[in-house]
Amino acid sequence: MKIAVVGTGYVGLVTGTCFAETGNTVTCVDIDQEKVKKLQNGKITIYEPGLEQLFERNLKQGRLAFTTNLKEGIEGAQIIFLALPTPPGEDGSADLKYILKVADDLGPLLKDFTVIVDKSTVPVGTADKVRERVAKGAKVEFDVVSNPEFLREGVAVEDFMKPDRVVIGTNSARGRKVMEQLYQPFVRQGNPIIFMDERSAELTKYAANAFLATKISFMNEIANLCESVGADVDSVRKGVGTDSRIGKRFLFPGIGYGGSCFPKDVQALAKSSSDVQYDFKILKAVMDVNADQKTRLIPRVKEYFNNNLKGKTIAVWGLSFKPHTDDIREAPALYNIDLLLEAGATVKVHDPEGMENVKKLVGSKIQYCETPYEAAEGADAVFIATEWPEFRTPDFEKLSSLLKAKVIFDGRNLYDLSVMKELGYAYYSIGREVVHG
Ligand SMILES: NC(=O)c1ccc[n+]([C@@H]2O[C@H](COP(=O)([O-])OP(=O)(O)OC[C@H]3O[C@@H](n4cnc5c(N)ncnc54)[C@H](O)[C@@H]3O)[C@@H](O)[C@H]2O)c1
Ligand SMILES: O=c1ccn([C@@H]2O[C@H](COP(=O)(O)OP(=O)(O)O[C@H]3O[C@H](CO)[C@@H](O)[C@H](O)[C@H]3O)[C@@H](O)[C@H]2O)c(=O)[nH]1
Secondary structure (H helix, E strand, C coil), rough: CEEEEECCCCCHHHHHHHHHHHCCCEECCCCCCCHHHHCCCCCCCCCCCCCHHHHHHHHHHCEEEEEECCCHHCCCEEEEEEEECEEEEECEEEEHHHHHHHHHHHHHHHHCCCEEEECCCCCCCCHHHHHCCCCCHCCCEEEEEECCCCCCCCCHHHHHHHHEEEEEEEHHHHHHHHHHHHHHHHCCCCCCEECCCCCHHHHHHHHHHHHHHHHHHHHHHHHHHHHHHHHCCHHHHHHHHHHCCCCCCCCCCCCCCCCCCCHHHHHHHHHHHHHHCCHHHHHHHHHHHHHHHHHCCHHHHHCCCCCCCCCEEEEEEEECCCCCCCCCCCHHEEEHHHHHHHCEEEEEEEEECCCHHHHHHHHHHHHHHCCCHHHCCCEEEEEEECHHHHCCCCHHHHHHHHHHHHHEEEECCCCCHHHHHHHEEEECCCCCCCCEE
């Protein structure tokens, strides 16, 4: 099939590349000229394990192309995916201006029956709005289908190629048939395409993200309670996670959830609910808990240094909002760095992939280091914000020799308490006993 993907950010690039990989001809459109030029020249614009190889192969074989020209990009396409941003507006609702602008532009450009697919995360009713906008300029028939995306950054290719499920919201038999054909190669036996109406599909995406965020905030509260009552959150997590009704995943406490999705989507669902006079109480608590949790370790840091961080150097390990991505959107690390700087500390950082993006945002207020050890050299403490695998088993002997004192604040519970005790570290983590060193 011939496919166009409008918006070549995270989701657009993964969607376009994976559809090309299954034999379709894909043109990705973006208004960012620099991004498109890079992609045309074979340079991938995001760090995502496994994507580069697929991108290069499909580009070389002519199944994948990039353009800034919408008219050219959608020429002959049977399906047009909208993978455009839906950032939070001032009131917390999802801002639809990017989607609706493209919907306006698309109408007059359609030449034949086309299926327009909302891939972005959009509030209930957006498919109707897109349909209205496209219809204003269209002279041919078209369908608007909701097809929310559930991929996780860091494992996006795997998630896209082998999805747990594909959700497709449409009331049109014609739209359904086209989508069914397109997704056939991705749906493993038992992992179905779930068809439903558009509104239910739109809400399914928010419900999934909000539920996962709730799971995390719930576990973070359990962790905080563990600290007060002398329980160990790792044991509690294992104890509850083995109940198959609860499940083991997304129960890891830490310094909160971040990223480009959970924070904005939970907020947008709360706003959509209040717009229809529904008071979604749980969501408010989920957001409150996360706001506090992100900087949960800062009072411990201050307390440890007798409320005086002036002259102290903190090595922050991890900047991206989670491992295996260079994405720093809503990364808990950034909130903590701000507070450390505000308190007068010098901050040295290392992240395997996220440093370039942080440099653009934060500049020279912090020192960027090539390795975690370089960050630790001469530092008064290590602060772990992201659980990159390389931080899990450091050379503790080397680390101890580089640090001024053996102190770790761990926002991701990477180390065994017994190991920390044996090594003589002062070790503060989440929901576990404090090791005094
Ligand atoms: N990032 C994720 O992991 C993820 C996963 C599932 C769903 N989503 C949802 O998918 C949507 C896109 O997210 P993303 O992370 O890919 O966003 P992104 O910001 O990485 O990319 C969006 C792209 O759209 C481009 N764009 C803006 N206006 C345009 C226009 N008029 N024409 C063409 N291109 C235009 C931007 O230049 C940018 O490259 C959002 O609704 C998001 O909530 C994201
Ligand atoms: O047990 C856990 C699991 C995750 N997190 C944090 O939660 C955030 C989000 O993690 P994850 O869900 O793995 O990353 P995303 O790439 O943001 O993916 C989420 O958001 C996407 C965009 O909507 C959806 O498509 C995915 O299904 C959904 O998992 C990160 O800050 C993690 O550190 C925890 O704190 N504890």
